[in-house]
Amino acid sequence: MTMQERLTNILETIEEAVQASGRKDKVQLMAVSKTHSFQAVLEAVSCGQILFGENRVQEIEKKFPLERDGYQLHLIGHLQSNKVKKVVPLVDSIDSIDSLRLARLVSEQALHIGKVMPVLLELNTSKEASKAGFTSEKSYYEVLEAAADLPGISIQGLMTIGPLSDDEHEVRQAFAQLRKRSEESKVRYPHLCFETLSMGMSQDYLWAIKEGSTVVRLGTAIFGRRDYP
Numbered sequence: 001m002t003m004q005e006r007l008t009n010i011l012e013t014i015e016e017a018v019q020a021s022g023r024k025d026k027v028q029l030m031a032v033s034k035t036h037s038f039q040a041v042l043e044a045v046s047c048g049q050i051l052f053g054e055n056r057v058q059e060i061e062k063k064f065p066l067e068r069d070g071y072q073l074h075l076i077g078h079l080q081s082n083k084v085k086k087v088v089p090l091v092d093s094i095d096s097i098d099s100l101r102l103a104r105l106v107s108e109q110a111l112h113i114g115k116v117m118p119v120l121l122e123l124n125t126s127k128e129a130s131k132a133g134f135t136s137e138k139s140y141y142e143v144l145e146a147a148a149d150l151p152g153i154s155i156q157g158l159m160t161i162g163p164l165s166d167d168e169h170e171v172r173q174a175f176a177q178l179r180k181r182s183e184e185s186k187v188r189y190p191h192l193c194f195e196t197l198s199m200g201m202s203q204d205y206l207w208a209i210k211e212g213s214t215v216v217r218l219g220t221a222i223f224g225r226r227d228y229p
C-alpha cells in the first residue's frame with residue numbers, strides 16, 4: 001500500500017468508528033513520525049496529513065527544520081526540565097505536561113520568547129510505572145488551580161497512553177477514566193478548556209474513539225514498523 005492509501009484507509013476507518021458510536025464531532029489524526037525520516041513526514045504532508053507527533057526533543061531538533069510549512073508538530077513524549085528551553089521554540093504544542101513544575105517552566109520559557117504554548121496534561125490512567133503522566137489527582141488539580149498564574153501556557157485538554165494490553169475492557173476503562181476526568185474538570189473549572197482528549201494509538205484507536213477520543217496518535221499504522229538502532 002502507498003502512504004496515500006494507508007492514510008485514506010485510516011481516515012475512513014476513523015469516520016466509520018465515529019459514526020458507529022453516534023458521535024457528531026470530529027476525530028483528528030496525528031501521525032507519529034518518531035524513528036522515521038523527514039522524507040516520510042514530507043510524503044505524508046503531500047498526502048494531506050497536517051498534524052505530527054514526536055516523542056523526543058533531540059530527534060525533533062535533528063529531523064525538523066525551524067520553519068514548518070503546512071503542518072504542525074506536537075511533542076508527545078516525556079519532557080525533561082533541562083530540555084524545556086530547547087523545545088519551546090520547536091513545537092506547536094506540548095501534549096505531555098505531567099507536573100506543575102514542568103508547566104511553570106514551559107510557561108516561563110514561552111513568555112520569554114513571546115509565545116503562548118498550547119499544552120495537554122498527561123494522565124497515567126493505566127498506573128503502569130513505566131508510563132509518564134500524573135498519577136495523583138492532587139498533583140493534577142494543582143496545575144488547574146495554578147493555571148491562571150501560568151500565562152505562557154494554554155491548556156487544551158488531556159492526554160493518555162492506554163495500558164499495554166489487548167483486553168478491550170481494560171483498555172477502554174483507562175480511556176473512559178480520561179474522559180471522566182475531563183468532564184469533571186470542565187465542571188470544576190468552567191473557565192478552562194478541556195476540548196481535546198488525545199488517546200488511542202495504532203493498536204487501540206478504535207476503542208479510544210468509542211470512549212470519546214478527539215485525537216488519535218498513529219505511528220505504526222501510517223509509517224510501518226519502527227526499527228530502533
Ligand SMILES: *Cc1c(COP(=O)(O)O)cnc(C)c1O
Nearest residue numbers: 032055076201202217218219220
Ligand atoms: C509512539 C507513540 C505513539 C504511536 O504508537 P503506534 O503504536 O506506533 O501507533 C502514540 N503516542 C505516543 C505517546 C507514542 O510515544
